[in-house]
Amino acid sequence: MAVEREVRLARAILDFENTDLAVSILRSADADSLLRTVMEIDERRNDLAARAGEFCDSVRLPVDYRSLQFLFDHKSDLEAASLDPDALLDRAQLKRSEDALRRQGYTELVDWACNDLENFDPTRLAKVMRAIIAKNMVDKAFTIHGSALQDYDGQDFDRIREEIIERDRELIRMSRKVIRQGLLRDARPPQGNGIGHKSTYTEMSLIINEMNKRRNRLGIRELTQRAGQALLELKPCWMMSPLAVAQYLHEGMEFDLVVIDEASQMTPENAIGALSRAGQAVVVGDTKQLPPTSFFRKMLDDEDIDEDLREDSESILDMANVAFMPIRQLRWHYRSRHSALGDVGLLMQGSYHTGFTT
Template structure:
């Protein structure tokens, strides 16, 4: 029966020209984008229409003004604005009515929202595997309910940069903290909900390793029409490099060559570069700046991707701790670590990765 159904569907699809189907697909995608934009406009209009910000005090000394009276006075100014912290302290309820959803970092919460000035109904902590508990306390104290979202198999919070500042010779293996706010939430909140759909990777090979060894094949990976394309999936390039004092110059040189070649031959695809430690990142950044000093085509590539898609896919060179969440058409990953001499033993010191039980950073597109 299934074969018969598929045969009938194929026979019907064969009646339509591919160009016409592609036009329909493009039209549907465009209408979908329009619906998204209209939904945003509708939500903004609804919030504006239903907002009832308190008028507050608008008489006497300006230092005593509050709520909408204070906001309207600030809007009329061209200079000498009051500090943001004072504004949220004195006009917090009006601000919440006008802008009910705030996106802030933990540092911004502490800096701009004085304790007791604003109480949020809901606090959502995203990428919680990267946030130490002490960084989340300020936001949690200012809300009535919390949703903590993250992946316990991703890198835990790192104090790597602090270690480097205090001691440049510090062992990177000591730069991983034991607990994130996500781990604390998993122990305190019930039930924990697991999201299983994996949507980021455009090729199953990008997530296959992590799905098998990290997520126990629990992720639902959607089929891709690009599985057989040569430019898609995972490609391994062996490098006979040498690792010493945190860097691998041979690998860095080959990566620079690959980056320059990519930018010259494939300018319509975005690119990101990831290293497994900070010293190798710094080395590649230095070598890259030297390599492109007189290379106009590579310079045009970098500048072009700063503008495309509002800069969301501009070229980057990052170390592992800073790369989670980035998506590019192609990502080069330098493993960095290896032997110091031919035939020598590879030391099992892999920086922050040693602090993971079994996790990996999420695969990009």
């Protein structure tokens, strides 16, 4: 027993960082009471280690983070997590983002954001990142093309930009002509009837006859009825409103694809006419926009209608989101020269990239 006591005391002395202080305590205190205290501390430490091990097993903590010292250092984090468990997901996402930035070489930026909390403004992080990326791109461009770029001034760059804009516009005009010529080259419109009374002419015979007229030409409705297949061969893409579809498209006129744009503003009954004329459909819209409303129509029908009856109608976009899967999210937009519009898209549950035409 005496030997065991001496061994325990020796271990206690070795655990002290200040050995002289440990020896002084041993000389001034009762060895037996000191040993009991050391044994109690060991038992509590062993019990705490066992409970910590059970905790680490329950949360599947990696081996590198299972030490008592690690848990003690992160005591405040664990207490905060116990009060708000849902925040753990945010912290995990933050940790993954931090690791990803470090792997991409942004260690200094991460350290600044994490350590300089007093001077760090989270709202500036996105701007700082964009500035760093832009600077890196400029530095790389000058590294590769620096010798050539030094010979240009601001006026040269303005002139080059204007030339690029004009070439881009010319390319758009030429693309239209190429598409038009390709459609006409590949078109095989039916000749139709071109014999007898002109009121019996159909298809291309009717179209050629109408082209030679200077007045008294047929209306669109009759023309599509008598020469619909020839028109589809010559002009395969039609842009129409729901009312125009009902007025001008006759039985037998079918398309490969129907695209309904601004679908959140269109009711199903207005869309059914176009949908029935194609085997495929693309329904495009924004669920964040206001749905079709019958407010004004009901006001015309009954000015005294109860306000509770003014209900919004279901749109064809709502029905498509339920009936068709998967839903595709647009990732590019061409409505603005500035990328800020893309930021608005992100707030509206989207992921957009900015592109623009001149």
